[in-house]
Amino acid sequence: MTAIANLTRAELRKLVASRTYLIGLTLSVGVAVVSVALDAVVAGKNGQPALGTAASTNQMLKLGVVCCVAMLVLGIIGSGSEYKHKTIIPAVLAAPRRGTLVVAKVIGIAVAGVVLSVLTFGLGLATAAAELSAHHLRHLPADTGTLFAGSVIAGTLFGVIGVAVGYITRSTVAAVVGAVGWVLFVETIIVRNVAPHLANWLVSGAAAALTDPGALASRALTPATAVAVLSGYTVLLLAVASRLVLRRDVA
Amino acid sequence: MTDVPVSRLKGQLMITVERLTKRYGTVTAVDGLSFEVGPGRVTGFLGPNGAGKTTTLRVLLGLAAPDGGSATIEGRRYRDLPNPAQTVGAALENDCFHPGRSAVEHLRVVATAAGIPRSRVAQVLGLVGLTEARHRRVGGFSLGMRQRLTLAGALLGDPGVLVMDEPLNGLDPDGIRWMRDLLRHLAAEGRTVLVSSHLLAEAVQTVDVVVVINHGQLAAQGPVAELAAVTSTTRIRTPDTARLMDALDGDGIPARLAEADTVEVRGADPDRVARTDAAASVTVLELTRHTENLEELFFDLTSDHANDRALEVSPS
Numbered sequence: 354m355t356a357i358a359n360l361t362r363a364e365l366r367k368l369v370a371s372r373t374y375l376i377g378l379t380l381s382v383g384v385a386v387v388s389v390a391l392d393a394v395v396a397g398k399n400g401q402p403a404l405g406t407a408a409s410t411n412q413m414l415k416l417g418v419v420c421c422v423a424m425l426v427l428g429i430i431g432s433g434s435e436y437k438h439k440t441i442i443p444a445v446l447a448a449p450r451r452g453t454l455v456v457a458k459v460i461g462i463a464v465a466g467v468v469l470s471v472l473t474f475g476l477g478l479a480t481a482a483a484e485l486s487a488h489h490l491r492h493l494p495a496d497t498g499t500l501f502a503g504s505v506i507a508g509t510l511f512g513v514i515g516v517a518v519g520y521i522t523r524s525t526v527a528a529v530v531g532a533v534g535w536v537l538f539v540e541t542i543i544v545r546n547v548a549p550h551l552a553n554w555l556v557s558g559a560a561a562a563l564t565d566p567g568a569l570a571s572r573a574l575t576p577a578t579a580v581a582v583l584s585g586y587t588v589l590l591l592a593v594a595s596r597l598v599l600r601r602d603v604a
Numbered sequence: 605m606t607d608v609p610v611s612r613l614k615g616q617l618m619i620t621v622e623r624l625t626k627r628y629g630t631v632t633a634v635d636g637l638s639f640e641v642g643p644g645r646v647t648g649f650l651g652p653n654g655a656g657k658t659t660t661l662r663v664l665l666g667l668a669a670p671d672g673g674s675a676t677i678e679g680r681r682y683r684d685l686p687n688p689a690q691t692v693g694a695a696l697e698n699d700c701f702h703p704g705r706s707a708v709e710h711l712r713v714v715a716t717a718a719g720i721p722r723s724r725v726a727q728v729l730g731l732v733g734l735t736e737a738r739h740r741r742v743g744g745f746s747l748g749m750r751q752r753l754t755l756a757g758a759l760l761g762d763p764g765v766l767v768m769d770e771p772l773n774g775l776d777p778d779g780i781r782w783m784r785d786l787l788r789h790l791a792a793e794g795r796t797v798l799v800s801s802h803l804l805a806e807a808v809q810t811v812d813v814v815v816v817i818n819h820g821q822l823a824a825q826g827p828v829a830e831l832a833a834v835t836s837t838t839r840i841r842t843p844d845t846a847r848l849m850d851a852l853d854g855d856g857i858p859a860r861l862a863e864a865d866t867v868e869v870r871g872a873d874p875d876r877v878a879r880t881d882a883a884a885s886v887t888v889l890e891l892t893r894h895t896e897n898l899e900e901l902f903f904d905l906t907s908d909h910a911n912d913r914a915l916e917v918s919p920s
Contacts, residue, residue, distance in 0.1 A: 363717035439700040447717040449683035602668040
C-alpha cells in the first residue's frame with residue numbers, strides 16, 4: 354500500500370507540475386462557459402428554443418461531453434507520454450512491480466477527472482444560472498443533480514479509458530485522433546444513424562445517458578445501467594492495457 | 605560543481621549475470637552471457653555498438669524479460685529487492701525526462717515515487733552541479749546537463765549499486781574528468797559501479813576492471829592491466845621456424861608462423877619462451893614482446909574474426 358500511495362502522490366505531482374493538465378482544465382472550463390453563454394445568446398432566435406424552456410436548458414447543460422473529451426485526451430497523454438518521453442523508465446525503476454504503476458496512474462487520473470468535471474460542469478451550470486437570472490428566470494428546468502453526478506462519473510471514467518488507450522497504443526497523437534474520432538464520429542454519427550439501438554450500448558451512448566439531458570429524459574439506458582456499461586468498457590480496456598504494461602519490455 | 609560528500613559505506617553488493625539470453629524476434633541480442641561485478645571497483649562494461657550492453661543492463665534492471673538465464677543483485681532479481689531504487693541507482697538514457705518539467709520537479713517526482721525524502725533532491729542537485737539550473741525546464745538542457753540530471757536521479761536513493769549506460773556520452777573534457785572522479789569516489793566508498801561504454805579511450809582511464817562483450821557473448825573479463833598482459837605477444841625471429849615451433853609445441857606453448865622467419869606466441873611468459881628456444885638450441889635472431897593497449901585488445905576481441913573462446917583473468 355505504501356508503494357501505491359507513493360506512486361499516486363508522484364502521479365498527482367506530475368499533473369500539477371506539467372502544463373498539459375492545467376491547459377486541459379482551462380480549455381475545458383472555458384469551452385463549457387463559452388458554450389453556455391452562446392446558447393443563452395442564441396436562445397429564442399433563428400428557431401432556437403426560448404431561454405428558460407426545458408429544451409433550451411437541455412442544450413445549455415450538455416456539458417458532460419466536454420468533460421469526457423477533455424479527460425479522454427488527458428488520460429491518453431498521461432499514459433502515452435510516459436513512453437513518448439521515456440519517463441516510463443524511471444517510473445518502472447521506482448516501481449518494478451508494474452501493476453502498482455497502473456493502479457497509481459488510474460487513481461491519479463481519476464482524481465484529475467473529478468476535479469476537471471466538477472469545475473467544468475459547476476462553472477457551466479453557474480453560467481447558465483447567471484444567464485437565466487439576468488432574464489429574471491429563477492427556475493432551472495433540468496435534473497441538474499443527476500447531470501452533475503453523471504458528468505463527473507463519465508468524465509472520470511473517460512479519463513481512465515484514456516489512460517488505457519494511451520498504454521495500448523504506441524503513438525500518442527494517433528491514439529488521441531483515433532479515440533476522439535471514434536467517440537465523436539464513428540459512434541456518435543455513423544453508428545447512431547445506422548443502428549441507433551446499438552449506439553446506446555456503446556461508450557458514447559452510455560456516456561450520453563449520463564450527461565445529455567435529452568438522453569437522460571428518454572431513459573434509453575437508466576443511469577445505473579449506463580454507469581455499468583461505461584465501467585465495463587473501462588475495465589475491459591484497462592485489463593488489456595495492464596497486460597501490455599506488465600509484459601512489454603520497456604525500451 | 606560540488607565535492608562529493610562522504611557517504612556511508614554501502615553493502616558490498618554483487619551483480620551476477622548467469623547464462624543470460626535475450627532475443628528480439630530472430631535476433632539474439634545477448635547469448636548465454638555470464639559475468640560478475642564486485643564492489644569497491646569501477647567495472648567497465650565494454651563492447652561495440654550493438655554488442656548487447658544496453659540489453660543486458662535492461663534485463664538486470666527489470667526493464668526487459670530474459671529468454672534464459674538470470675541477472676541479479678545479491679542473488680535477487682531487481683523487482684524482488686526490498687527497496688530497489690534505494691539499492692540500485694540506474695542511469696540508462698539521458699533523455700528520460702518530460703521536457704516541460706524543471707530539473708527539481710523531475711527529481712521530486714522520482715523521489716516521491718520511490719519513497720525517498722524530498723531533502724535528498726537538493727543534495728543530489730548540488731552533487732551534480734545543477735543547483736543553479738534546478739528551476740529551468742529540462743527541454744532546454746544541454747546533453748551534458750541531461751547526463752548530470754540522469755546521474756542525479758540515479759544517486760537519489762544513495763544506492764549501493766550504480767549502473768550507468770554510456771555516462772560519458774555528451775560530456776566535455778571537464779565533465780568527463782568530473783564523472784571519472786565521481787565514479788572512482790563512489791567505488792571507493794564500497795559501492796558496486798558498473799559503467800557501459802563504447803568510448804575505449806575514455807573508459808580505460810575510468811575503470812579498474814573490464815567485461816568485454818561482442819555479439820552478445822563474453823569476449824573477455826578481468827583487471828585492465830592483467831588482461832593486457834595476458835594478451836601480449838612474443839615474436840621470435842629465427843632461421844629455423846619449423847624446429848622452434850616443434851619445440852614450443854612440445855612445451856605446450858601454442859605458436860603460429862607470423863612471417864617466413866618469425867614465430868608468434870600469444871599470452872605466454874617471454875622468459876619461458878626464451879628458455880624453450882635455448883633448450884632446443886634454436887638460433888634466435890630477435891625476441892620481442894608486444895603488449896596490447898586496451899584499445900588494441902578491444903578491437904582484437906570484438907572483431908568479427910575474434911576467437912570464440914572468452915578471455916578471462918581472475919582479479920588480483
